[in-house]
Amino acid sequence: MTMDSFEFTKLAGAVLSALLLIFGTRTIIEMTVGHAPEKPGFTLPAAAPAEAAATPAEGAAPAAPAEDIGKEVIALLPKANAEKGKTIFKKCQACHVAEKGKTPTVGPNLWDVVNRKKGSYPGYKYSEAMEKKGGDWTFDDLAHFIHGPKSFVPGTKMMFSGLPTPQDEADVIAYLATLADTPVPLPK
Numbered sequence: 001m002t003m004d005s006f007e008f009t010k011l012a013g014a015v016l017s018a019l020l021l022i023f024g025t026r027t028i029i030e031m032t033v034g035h036a037p038e039k040p041g042f043t044l045p046a047a048a049p050a051e052a053a054a055t056p057a058e059g060a061a062p063a064a065p066a067e068d069i070g071k072e073v074i075a076l077l078p079k080a081n082a083e084k085g086k087t088i089f090k091k092c093q094a095c096h097v098a099e100k101g102k103t104p105t106v107g108p109n110l111w112d113v114v115n116r117k118k119g120s121y122p123g124y125k126y127s128e129a130m131e132k133k134g135g136d137w138t139f140d141d142l143a144h145f146i147h148g149p150k151s152f153v154p155g156t157k158m159m160f161s162g163l164p165t166p167q168d169e170a171d172v173i174a175y176l177a178t179l180a181d182t183p184v185p186l187p188k
């Protein structure tokens, strides 16, 4: 007697499980396949970049064209803060020395770089792209290069993706301008 009801319970359980499996599977198929066209599951990844582009101010510098940011940096230069720039320059020191006469490390020595001819630090081996760029390091060119090395000098070997804000970039350029026997006055 006990055995029979136990068997029955097992059977009933098996039937219920089977039904659950069938309806459960159908529901899942309907949810995923049946409704897929009207409600695609991948709206979020597509929406994310658009959202990032809409708010480029917070560390998302690459979202805006390098040209525009370059202009923004130039506009900030007259009031840029060289003292703050000195602190920001620590990030550059991973690759650059900037003391007069000091042997370059990964990148060229940046002493006296403002208005220096591009790719001209004696004894430093520049990329071909930098050697061919031509012209001097004007404030304008520095702004564009520091903001987006690869877009301003395609093929440069400076592996750097810009600073978090145009203000940081303006401040670091203001600091570079002090690194000379006769500091270069900032544009007005």
Ligand code: HEC
Pocket: 089, 091, 092, 093, 094, 095, 096, 106, 107, 108, 109, 110, 113, 117, 118, 119, 120, 121, 125, 126, 127, 128, 129, 130, 131, 137, 142, 145, 146, 155, 156, 157, 158, 159, 160, 163, 172
């Ligand atoms: C990861 C290493 C690295 C970092 C970080 C880095 N640079 Fe450079 N930089 C280089 C290299 C390498 C070159 C040489 C590029 C070439 O020859 O194409 C260079 C070149 C330059 C030049 C051109 C100088 C010349 O003599 O023509 C300037 C200006 C410059 N860097 C500024 C900066 C500033 C400012 C920062 C910080 C905001 C910075 N770099 C951060 C590696 C770096």
